[in-house]
Amino acid sequence: MSYLSVNNVEVIYDHVILVLKGVSLQVPQGKIVALLGANGAGKSTTLKTISTLLRGERGDVTKGEVQFKGERIDQLTPNELVKRGLSQVMEGRHCFSHLTIEENLLTGAYTRNDSRAELKASLEKVYHYFPRLKERRASQAGYTSGGEQQMCAIGRALMARPSMILLDEPSMGIAPQIVEEIFGIVKDLNSKENVSFLLAEQNTSIALRYADFGYILENGRVVMEGAADELSCNEDVKEFYLGVSAAGRKSFRDMKFYRRRKRWLA
Amino acid sequence: MNLNFFFEVLIGGLLSGVMYALVAIGFVLIYKASGVFNFAQGAMVYFAALTCVGVMEKFGVSLWIAVPVTVAVMIALGAAVERVVLRPLVNQPEIALFMATIGLAFFLEGLAQLMWGAQVRKLELPIEDVPSQYLMDHYNILVSQFDIMAAAVCGLLVITLALLFSKTKVGRALRAVADDHQAAQAVGIPLKRIWAVLWAVAGLVALVAGMLWGARNGVQFALTFVALKALPVLILGGFTSMPGAIVGGLIIGASEKLAEVYIGPMVGGGIEGWFPYVLALLFLLVRPEGLFGEKIIRRI
Amino acid sequence: MRMNEPEAHFGTVRRPAGPVILDLKNISLSFGGVKALTDISFDVRQHEIRAIIGPNGAGKSSMLNVINGVYRPQQGQIVYRGEVRKNMDVHAAAKSGIARTFQNIALFKGMTVLDNIMTGRNLKMKSNFLLQALYWGPARREEIAHRIKAEQIIDFLEIQAIRKTPVGRLPYGLQKRVELGRALAAEPEILLLDEPMAGMNVEEKQDMCRFILDVNDQFGTTIVLIEHDMGVVMDISDRVVVLDYGKKIGDGTPDQVRGNQDVINAYLGKGCA
Amino acid sequence: MFYREAGQFKTSYEADGQIFPILQDRIALLMLMAAAIVVVPLAASPYVLSAILIPFLIFSLAALGLNILTGYAGQLSLGTAAFMAVGAFASYNFILRIPGLPVLLAFVLGGLSAALVGIAFGLPSLRIRGFYLAAATLATQFFVVWCLTKIPYLTNYSASGVITAQPIVILGYAFDSPGRKYLLVLGVVALMALLAKNMIRSNVGRSWMAVRDMDVAAEVIGFRLMRTKLLAFAVSSFYCGVAGALYAYAYLGTVEPEAYNLDLSFRILFMIIIGGVGSVLGSFLGAAFIVLLPVLLNVIAHSLALPTNVASNLELMVFGALIIFFLIVEPHGLARLWQIGKEKLRLWPFPH
Amino acid sequence: QPAEQYVALPSYRVGPYAAGGSGFYGGIIDYFNLVNLSGGVNGVKISWEECETEYNPSRGVECYERLKTRNGGATLVEPLSTGVAYGILDRLAVDKIPMTMIGYGRSDAANGKVFPYVFPLITSYWNQAAAMIKYLGDKEGGMDKLKGKKIVHLYHDSAFGKEPLPVLEALAKQYGFELIKIPVTPPGSEQQSQWLQIRQARPDHVILWGWGSMNAVAIKTAQRNGFPREKILGVWWAGSEEDTVPTGDAAKGYSAMTFNTPGNYPVLDEIRKKLYDAGKGNLADASRVGSVYHMRGVSAAVLWVEAMRTAQEKYGKGKRVSGEQLRWGLENLNVDEARQKAIGAFGMLPVVKTSCDDHEGSGAVKVQQWDGKKWNAVTPNWIVGDKALTRKLLEESSAAYAAEKKITPACLK
């Protein structure tokens, strides 16, 4: 049985905009699952459906259900989910801009009832992962750079010591070196602490490199799924998501001809 | 210029300022912790005070029983507000939440009058509102003993609440909520419980304010207007600062009294209505987020 | 603008880089104790694509903010089109042909795509608000003329289908595209792009690159670009500046930069080198 | 079914830039205007005309004014009634002191005076934002009303500070009956709504919205913050000023400055929030809601034969509860609700 | 079924002035019910309809417009609000509905030649102000003793508070007392600076021209500043239980004007017995019967019913009179002592006798003092101030209004 399963979920925004048209996916325990797809495919919506943050955006789940550790969770509050070990890193950073970086991280530990020392240890761990944050620990998050905010958001989620993390575009706006590091951290947590991940990512190549399994979402539907290495060998995936065709990787300079993305229609 | 009189005006103003601050604190509490500009604070003051007197009157009980009953009512009110008004409006534009509190204000005003009637009531606290004889005899300065007590109560409240907000976990969570509802939820801050508790605390602050103002001016509908006196205090002190509420209150109280007494007669008087606002506005031009308010972060 | 011209010279000539149009000399900027930029100098030539790269918090966005006057550096000089200034003024920058996009999308969320792009043309609109209120005569003609320009940009960026959608509802990638459209609408001389391709997949990046190159080719627009995707930077830029901790640690052609050991240590990491 | 834009192709940008791009909407609006001009004055009772429709139109105009400032330019203001008061008292003085001044011109002058005051009190908006600004605009409210009570010249030295609006005569034609006043108000409001809509769909409107949505970005692309904000204050106050003049001349007749108190400012604010911030239609819907709801509740409460004090209190409670209810259903106001309704209709009979 | 005499009551029972509104309209309705119980006015039952105005002019106008056409047309209206009264002033003559303004509104409306449909019955602000000075003079031992005295006019900074200024200023000049004007910004919930100023000025008397919550605050602030309440004389809108009770003991010794003599009257007993004991009283709290506002309401209703009676005598007994006819009734009112005795309200209000020239009909007032529990009359007789002066002001002011409105002053028949 899978750790997290999304079954045939349909989501409507504002009563009229149908965004997810029956999405199903599974995350087995201790695995990293990548959710890929173009802009507007519904990746973030899927993640928000799982974490029930959707309600705050006037989105409704009209069909389907979500299960976590064998329990239905669609009626729970985000806070209860965090307590059960499911954290989300939202797209677009969402740091508390008036709080300092350190305070931001500490709010991440809100659900924990641990001692000061333990919190301190977690904090140190995050600073170890992101030394840049340590330097900027006393700055108000609102004034830090885009990438620093992204690190802060990830670090904040780690502070809750979750057993499952929903990561929405962790690499966005991050320098390549740190991107590698972030994925390294993901792998690290996954293998050492058995944390499961569902990550929505645009950077397909790196996502598939680290993930065990992948789903491709287009227009609110899952159009392809499979083991990560299988996906990265698929010709279509190669061409459309990895930017390598049979002839090898094309330079961005040569993309001058009118072409349309081939659509999968379920 | 008569110096003694000047000091009387000054002290009277400072003490009135404390009374404004008492109402302002309730605002700050909610604004700071949820980003909601709570227009219903005035109505809550009225509701709390009227409930307290209403209970005393209807059931013939003493103040010492009525107060705990009212406390219970205000806690229930906090929970209800969270459930009915705030929860469905999570993550909505500030202005929608602001408007909802206006709706709440109407509702509370209607409810209070429906339950207890619209008559004006008196509320007698164990301390009388007469000049303190001691100060009169020793310093020849006229200060009401009631005002001195009110100042003490207010100071106590501010210190407690400021401590709560400063470095505690809950305080941090409250500030986080004010910044971003959605992200706060995502990190596991229980918005529901926090808001319910917060509104209950604001309700208690309203009760304290209501009892002091009610004892001063009678428990009547006009209590809902004291919020108007608190607004300039708020903008001057900053919407997000407890100490700001106190300092703002003192400045507004003192300067409006001095202005009315010394400038008023030259321009036909009655400038107390707008003077505090203009003063606060001038302050804002120098510091757009009030004296102690959090800087508004604008970065692209 | 000649956006709807036939695709005759696609992929053929590139305009040669011209003379220096923007020269930044010894720029230093700090916020309280934080030194965002320390003594940075570099220049931008006409028609070139100039990339700025560097780790997070290196001061790249701050650099753009200095160029178009959002931030005022404490020290240094900005020479733009021969004019020497201590700092730029936001409005003057816009007037003299500097347009930009932002790292955290700064579109006008409540307006439609079309309106957002039309705002980009505001500096070119002359009729006063009374005429606009009457929607009559010159105001009306002007509105329609500018609408045509806006529509050309919409066609160019291939966002016809969403022209009446409020931008707040669009997915991230499209918003970035609209923001580019808004900047293009001003027909700028220099276009500052702050991570225009963040949060996009390869295919979308390819589209974006195509737009950037086309603008650069067809109109000779000078482009200053911040980007973390090294593939993109290396492929499309003419020269690259590398910043780290507010200092310049490298400057040169993509190949030169790629080989620079400092840059590898500070930024690229072993994975990409 | 009938509400589709399918098949309606725009062949010019001009056609596409129309206020109502969909044919059905245009027909509906024309029919509505025709009914408002021809049918209503004939069919409506004087009560409906003078106690419902006239105030509804006047408040719509004021709400429209506030919506320009708050909804479009994003500057929250609580001083609407003050600008209305300036409009009314200025018109009164112009007519009083310039013999033979046409009434409509006096309204315009009243509006311009309000615009001047608006600019003066709009200056702080260059530095102050959000609720701070809102609270600061209360200064306008109190200061203007104070001036009107303190400067006897403005009320023509009337002992009690009350002014009596002169009769409205335009080109020898007296607008004295409810029907005539209604038509006058309707004309003014319709014209000004049209002008507002024009402004909003051209560059000024875009500049306001840009400043509202993100002022730094607006500045970067070349809008001048000061000019834009002050223009919004001026135009908004002009609208409010004219509304205030109509409120005195076509509705109340004899007014004291207190009639333009904070309460009125708040009522207008409710209108735009309930109706829809940043929507011309919303100004009208909101005004209708705030004018009609208490009347409706009052009528219902009376038909239930409740004791009057109970009925009055219940009315207040229901009013408050309904405000909350509507905000929960649609925080963007009735106008948005209307739009969603239309979108559903367009998709009908399919749900999405 | 006989036609009913319908009265429009745009009332207010919520909001800042709810306390006064509920007492006043409660008194009116109680008296109407009482009259109806004994068969109405010569068999014509009185009917009425209320509409909540919240003391807001625009809602008041709507209420008036709505109520006026109900039940065959309103024949009388009383909004008890200056703002609402102004809002409907122009409409009355067109609609032919008389309006009473009992104890408020424009004082010059007493001129029936200019304001045929407006009746500031019993007394107006100007006459009140004149009576106040007269009372203070008498208290000092003669009007000449006022010379050199200091009188503070502490007023609600609005049309209401400024209304008496012409009279007070004229009298100050005439009698040589110093008039110190101190405004209070509405709603007046903070008056520390005003009372400090008063204390500083050491006046001999303070006239408290307040309304609503301002009054209790004034009295409490006077206490807080140690100013003797005996020196404060309030207007009638500052002289009800609602103004004194909430101040506790602070109001002891404070006096205020009134146009009712506090006490008990047969008519009130009847209301208690026939209505409240039978559970048909209008007020939720029966103990408010006979309170100042309630008694004011009863007095208003008494005068109206007398006007109906008078009108019926002319236009047909036992028949409903129209608004126009009732206007005549109000203009030819003569509620003398005999009539008052018959009603059971002897001494409750002054004798009221109206005419075209004098829509006020009396101008007499009393002074009452609060003893900590209730109001007691301190002047056994009705006081009338300098009516010649107020008449002169009235003529001037109404003439100006007539000129502005292009009205040719004339008596209606």
Ligand SMILES: Nc1ncnc2c1ncn2[C@@H]1O[C@H](COP(=O)(O)OP(=O)(O)OP(=O)(O)O)[C@@H](O)[C@H]1O
């Ligand atoms: N609050 C909202 N209201 C209306 N529509 C929305 C809302 N949020 C998202 N959408 C729409 O839902 C669709 C899916 O959006 P979503 O954010 O889930 O895409 P995504 O796959 O995460 O894209 P990206 O890669 O750009 O982040 C988009 O078409 C978007 O326009």
Ligand SMILES: Nc1ncnc2c1ncn2[C@@H]1O[C@H](COP(=O)(O)OP(=O)(O)OP(=O)(O)O)[C@@H](O)[C@H]1O
């Ligand atoms: N307005 C400001 N106030 C305070 N500090 C600032 C401000 N703007 C930038 N900084 C600081 O200056 C440094 C450089 O920031 P900048 O945004 O330029 O980085 P960047 O190179 O764009 O990084 P990223 O790639 O993460 O976007 C950061 O440490 C940031 O916190």
Ligand SMILES: [Mg+2]
């Ligand atoms: Mg997304």
Ligand SMILES: [Mg+2]
């Ligand atoms: Mg950056």
